[in-house]
Amino acid sequence: MGGVYGSVYDRRYGGDLQGVIGRLPYLNSLGVTALYFNPVFSARSLHKYDGSSYHHIDPNFGPDPSGDRQLIAQEDPTNPSTWRTTAADSLFFALVEKAHARDLRVIIDGVFNHTGRDFFAFADLVEDQAESRYADWYAVSSFDDPAMSDTSEFDYTGWWGVASLPEFANNEAGTNLQSGPKQYILDATERWMDPNGNGDPSDGVDGWRLDVAEEVPVGFWQEWNAHVRDLSPAAYTVPEVWEDASGYLEKGGFEKGGFSATMNYHGFACPVKGFLVDRAIELSRFAELLREPRAAYPPRVRRGLQNLIGSHDTPRLATMVVNRADTGYAQPERFDYDNGAIVDVRQNPDYKVRAPTASERRLQRLAVLFQMTYVGAPMVYHGDEAGMWGAYDPDDRKPMVWPDKTCDVEDNHPYGHDRPADPVAFNDDLFATYRDLIALRRDHEALRRGPTPAGRDRTASGGPGPHRGGPASRYVGGRGKKKAPRFRYVRSCLSAPGHGSQDGVEDPLHVGTHRGGERHRRVPYLETGPVLLGHRQERLLRQVHPSRAHLVLAGTADVLDGKSLVPQRKPDGVRPADADEGEGPAGAGRAFDADGPGRHVVVQDVGRNREGHFLPGI
Structure with missing residues (x-):
């Protein structure tokens, strides 16, 4: 593994929640109305999708990590009455309060299919095996045999075979999670949506993005979404679904599961990559790829579709443009949008890592213009508006560039290939384009809601x-x-x-x-x-x-x-x-306020530095 890739996953750059608070004025100046955080809960990794608990903010994001860990050690994690409020928890609640004061909604990431091996239940399971109080929490295929002292027979299901991400067990019928992890998740959900337990959700988060939602039984989502609506009827819940989500709807994912909408990879991001970025398809085909998925959703869902182009799971938009191609797709149905064999420099050292040219920036602006005038809720990956570029993870998680900070020139290629020396600085002109297009959308109801x-x-x-x-x-x-x-x-x-x-x-x-x-x-x-x-x-x-x-x-x-x-x-x-027909969203579709989810522009992963890709306040 070349250069930076040998060490980047062990690095931490020091970003924290206080840094997010310090940059809220910047977010207001951009014009966004909602912030979507990737996981903020306790976890070992830089990406935090391997949680060690769901009821505490990672102590490293707060002011007193060691003190927080001492408090956590005194709890019974399955008994909410014993849960303490750590310094990191308190700072997160303060962030939510300050964001709300600026008319910014807060969405957090829920990872309810799997945990990390440090998760309290799994750690106990490894120690006590079949005697653990959590023995039925995970999909265990075999426990260790004490009679075989030289080997370990302990085996379990990891997410997509990844051993560091053990999966929760489903019930015997396969229709829900096991009762133990299910109840714990419901309790943790309430903690973040109604922190003081007084029935008023105004001091809690405003919504959730649900990781790998299709890999969790729909029966669980029915219960979980019903619980969320009881806590806050206006909450926005959106699952991560990469393929055609209309099939997920037919299985009950929306109408029965209660989700507000879906991440719109299939009906927006991939078509935009194929037409606007790569120029690989005719306009008529582009129109079909937009129209057919859109028509599968009722109007209330349509207006809440999370329309993203780049994210933490893809190259940045600017780098998609730099590497645009119109032939030879390994995954033609996605235009190699997230195909690691193509867009991951570790697998494809020929993938370009340079900064975009001026003409390529114009194409980025074009894509954003379309994004901000299309039905749904536009989502901007943090830093795209500032001019950042980068290939697939970890290159899309570089430290944030700020107007008041100086960065080194980027001239290294991880595999020693030739590349230009690219200055790294905040792009004021590109920021102004994003800001003005967001303002255009916010100023005119027609762009948010459709025909008057x-x-x-x-x-x-x-x-x-x-x-x-x-x-x-x-x-x-x-x-x-x-x-x-x-x-x-x-x-x-x-x-x-x-x-x-x-x-x-x-x-x-x-x-x-x-x-x-x-x-x-x-x-x-x-x-x-x-x-x-x-x-x-x-x-x-x-x-x-x-x-x-x-x-x-x-x-x-x-x-x-x-x-x-x-x-x-x-x-x-x-x-x-x-x-669109009707008077607007109702129930699960009415996210945020009376204007509906289409009013909002979402910035993903703003401010936190779980992988060193955002440096709030530094």
Whole structure:
């Protein structure tokens, strides 16, 4: 294993919860409304998916690690009445309070399929074997035979065969977890959602992301989600599902399991990788890959879909662009989105680790523009907005760059390959693009919720409206105010790849007709959501593509060429095929507030340094 990979997993860079608190103003300035933390519970590893408990924050994230461990040692971990509040726990509750004061919601990661070998129950099981009080907590295939002193016959199921991640046992019917781990998880869930036990969840977390949810029986999720709704009806719960989640819905994952939505790898991240990043598919196919999964969900779920591009499980968006390819996929259904054989430098030393060029940054901006104008809840992986790049884990977990900190030049390749010397610094221009696009989404309900009720009514009745090419004098917020932004339904932001380019990067925004007199092309229409067109949006689009930024809008279909608006006709019969109906989320779908989950932009893994990839306050 080359260079840094031989030691990086043993390193800790010192990030803590106090650092997150210190950077809350930065997050406010970016405009995000929710923070999703990867696991913050006690664990040995840098990634924290191998928990040693679920009812304590990792002591290393607090101010008194040794004192916290002494308190924890005095508890009976299965008896909540004995649980103590450590210094790290208190600091986390303070973070939640301060985040709420800034109108920031907090989502945490629940890993309820497996634990680490340091987990209190598994450690006891290893010691006492079949006599352990936790003997039925884990999927044990054989216990150690005391008569065989020279060998150990102890064997158990690890997550995907990983011995350091022992799996909890299911009940005999396979419909739920065993009663012991199930009750412990329910108790720990309540601790974080209603810390003082007074029935008011305002001092607790606002939601959960559930790791490898499909590998936990649906019966457990039924009970767990019901428990969560009893604690906080507005809580947002989203499972990690990589494949087509509509099948998970059919099995009861949403309607019976009670989840708010899903992480939208299948219906957003992978199609974006295939079309916007790699240019490997035609626009019509891209539209299908978006439309078909979206149509499988009811409107309340659609608006809560966690639309991510990069995450802790993938290369960063900037590095996807640097390594874009349109042929030879090993996993064509995912466009090698997370295929470690391709995107992990440890397995593929030829994967590029350099910084993106200016033209590649434009393509990153384009992807973010689409993300912020598409139905669902956009999720930004921390640091993408600051210009960070990196391949698959651990390269996507580099220490955060900050505007007030100086970083060394990055010139090392872990396997000694040639690479440029890349300055590492906070990218103010890219940050401004993210900030302004997030502000655009937050400022305009049309981008968060879809067509306004009035727009739907006019269209449904057959009268003139934004989906029927109504007159330009029809404005959101009143008529007759000629300077008000016009409401149009965005039907096509993008044309097929290969038409128009700049600096060697093909321009998917190029639609064919503008003042330059290029021949008009009809292109397949995408259904992305309504937009308010005004001077602010024109400025944003110029940032995305300075010389040729276009939007095709239904109705009188304006094309913005960076200088002026040129009327175009829309193809006959175009209207939203699956426009949201109803008055908004209900029950499990109403995440955060009355605006619904589509209002929110989520930043993942902000502030914590579980692997040394974020340096809050340092």
